[in-house]
Amino acid sequence: MLHVELVLQGLVNGSMYAVVAIGLTLIYGLLRILHVAHAGLYTLGAYITVLTTNATGSLALGILAAMLVVGLCGMLVYRLLYEPMLERPPYVALIASIGLFICMEESYRIVFGPYGSSFDMPRLGERIALGPISIAAADAAMLVGAIVLLTGLAMLMRRTRFGVAWRATVTDPAMARSFGIDTIKVRYVNFFIASVFAAAAGSLVAVLNNLVEPTMGSVPSYKSLAIIVLGGLGQVGGTLAAALLLGVIEAYGTIYAGAYLDRDAIAFIFLIVVLMIRPQGLFARGS
Amino acid sequence: MRIRLKYLALALSVTGWVCAPAQAQDVVKIGFHAPLTGFAAADGKSAKQGAELAVAQANAAGGINGKKIQLVVYDDEGKPENTIPLANKLIGQDKVAIAVSGGYSGPTRAAAPVFNRAGMVYLSAYAIHPDITKAGDFIFRTGMMGEVQGRAGAKLMADMLKKKKVVIVAVNNDFGQALTAGVEEVAGKFGLNIVKKYTFAMPDRQFGPLVAQVKADAPEVIYAPGYFFNAGPLVAQLRAAGVDVPIIGQEGYDSQRFIEIAGKASEGVIVTTSLDRDSKSPATRAFIDDYEKAYKDRVDMVAASGNAAATVAIEALRKAGSLDGKALRDFIRANAFETSIGKLSFNGLGEVKKPVQVQVVKDANFHHYAVIDDLVLLAPPEK
Known part of the structure; x- marks a missing residue:
């Protein structure tokens, strides 16, 4: 029974990593930018959720507001930060992104204070029993939320005109343009969707921990980079699998290797091992 | 020619910069560093506010023989590599008379030898690493050592709560290690059976796997050293999983934020700390009331510790008869301070001797539970 719970908890953490890392993958896939400041948007999403919920009493409204505002902020980050440097080598955007991330963390500290914020009333504290095993409602919300978001994304990519345009732009931007696809619009929508995912992850984590802090993005910022590399950069399916796998490995690592290894070190040992054996990433296709 | 003028201007401004503090003999400076930005910024802010309050009140009461006290504050970002240059700056440039650390163990441990070599008294407010005071006889600690508080935790669990089967879940830094070591040191004496030990990292907020495992271990009591931002989610997640045995925390929990994060789950959690919210002592009462009035925020252990360290520094500056490092050191050694x-x-090593306060969360506030004043059990090391 312990192992069922460990795997379940691993999947809860893994689905959080997945929701953050998918956004990063979308952006890397389209523009080859390692968008470190994504984790800053994740923190912003968490803050907006808590503050709106406390002001209005509605968690649903808080999450919606977070997704909308952070989605727009993501587009703004693209317009103001990345677009002017698209012609530069990729490390320029990376450095700019790290700079923006640090700036965001310190701004949150100045604006919201260093002590962090919580919901006035802890949300989803009850426990749901499924036969012999039970799961906290907040954990269930994280799992269900991740499934809904990822299914939605899959539908969007496969069933809509935007999905076709996105895939065409990733494969061959020049050809896509010649077929009349507005590749600039694709980029904006791409940043919007990726940032909505960051906000959703932030909201779910705020509910899970009942705590949002200025520095809450620091671990996701580098762990999600490890995950997208593991998943084979730019591969949506691979990112998902890598995130869930890492969640479960960490769950076991915390219990059986916690005395020697920090939980956050596990991700990187896993990453090093994978890069030694499969340098193209765990789930990369082709050569 | 233009370049030369520039150099001249630069030289003038540099000498002006150096001369200015030398002329300002009408103030007495206390050096202070704390993590005002970065991962520990919450504690840094509390420590700074606590120290500032002590200075403001001392100035309102006439300062030091008519001279105003100035707190020279630097941000150490919680990083040990920052405090050596900071210490040199406080000594050489700011020419402070005494220094206080409102920071964590790493930064404080790095700075202690620098202050000691300069013959300047340095007071650690709440950093717990044993090596800090070993840097020399100018170094004092007004907070409790981790080991000492761990021993108090063991007595609390075994003697006062009569629970013997304990699982330890500790943050994996010097704070968690020192507290765990304190419990282990006296576990045999109290008949405590430490079933399992687990660790987590300071950034961890999700403890699902640990909670599942602790539940399977079925302890009678859980000893969980950590900070409020770990402890809030940890306690909430343990209670949500149906683990209802007593949870023992320590001074890292001692913030109203812990209660806000954990909500109802925080009720009944017992912590060993240094601040007694229900104290009748005028010094403690005045501090709690003044702090909450001045900052419109609830007091916490770190603020009280920053305030206490600054209070000791101010008392020494006032009464030692000289601002010389040796005189200040000898005065602090020889006297007791109401904080x-x-x-x-x-004691001889510069470690504080005082009882441990035990507080329990009741109706969303910390309240008096007990005092552990067995000074033999709590004796800090002498060397």
């Missing part, structure tokens, strides 16, 4: 965290006196 927000009780009456403090120091």
Whole structure:
């Protein structure tokens, strides 16, 4: 029974990593930018959720507001930060992104204070029993939320005109343009969707921990980079699998290797091992 | 020619910069560093506010023989590599008379030898690493050592709560290690059976796997050293999983934020700390009331500790008869100080001697539960 719970908890953490890392993958896939400041948007999403919920009493409204505002902020980050440097080598955007991330963390500290914020009333504290095993409602919300978001994304990519345009732009931007696809619009929508995912992850984590802090993005910022590399950069399916796998490995690592290894070190040992054996990433296709 | 003028201007401004503090003899400076930005910014802010309050009140009461006290504050970002240059700056450039650390163990441990070599008294407010005071006889600690508080935790669990089967879940830094070591040191004496030990990292907020495992271990009591931002989610997740045995925390929990994060789950959690919210001591009462009035925020252990360390520094500056490092050191050694965290006196190593406060969360506030004043059990090391 312990192992069922460990795997379940691993999947809860893994689905959080997945929701953050998918956004990063979308952006890397389209523009080859390692968008470190994504984790800053994740923190912003968490803050907006808590503050709106406390002001209005509605968690649903808080999450919606977070997704909308952070989605727009993501587009703004693209317009103001990345677009002017698209012609530069990729490390320029990376450095700019790290700079923006640090700036965001310190701004949150100045604006919201260093002590962090919580919901006035802890949300989803009850426990749901499924036969012999039970799961906290907040954990269930994280799992269900991740499934809904990822299914939605899959539908969007496969069933809509935007999905076709996105895939065409990733494969061959020049050809896509010649077929009349507005590749600039694709980029904006791409940043919007990726940032909505960051906000959703932030909201779910705020509910899970009942705590949002200025520095809450620091671990996701580098762990999600490890995950997208593991998943084979730019591969949506691979990112998902890598995130869930890492969640479960960490769950076991915390219990059986916690005395020697920090939980956050596990991700990187896993990453090093994978890069030694499969340098193209765990789930990369082709050569 | 233009370049030369520039150099001249630069030289003038540099000498002006150097001369200015030398002329300002009408103030007495206390050096202070704390993590005002970065991962520990919450504690840094509390420590700074606590120290500032002590200075403001001392100035309102006439300062030091008519001279105003100035707190020279630097941000150490919680990083040990920052405090050596900071210490040199405080000594050489700011020419402070005494220094206080409102920071964590790493930064404080790095700075202690620098202050000691300069013959300047340096007081650690709440950093717990044993090596800090070993840097020399100018270094004092007004907070409790981790080991000492761990021993108090063991007595609390075994003697007062009569629970013997304990699981330890500790943050994996010097704070968690020192507290765990304190419990282990006296576990045999109290008949405590430490079934399992687990660790987590300071950034961890999700403890699902640990909670599942602790539940399977079925302890009678859980000893969980960590900070409020770990402890809030940890306690909430343990209670949500149906683990209802007593949870014992320590001074890292001692913030109203812990209660806000954990909500109802925080009720009944017992912590060993240095601040007694229900104290009748005038120094403690005045501090709690003044702090909450001045900052419109609830007081916490770190604020009280920053205040206590600054209070000791101010008392020494006032009464030692000289601002010389040796005179200040000898005065602190020889005297007892009435502070927000009780009456403090120091042993030969510079470690504080004082009882441990035990507080329990009741109706969303910390309240008095007990005092552990067995000074043999709580004796800090002498060397």
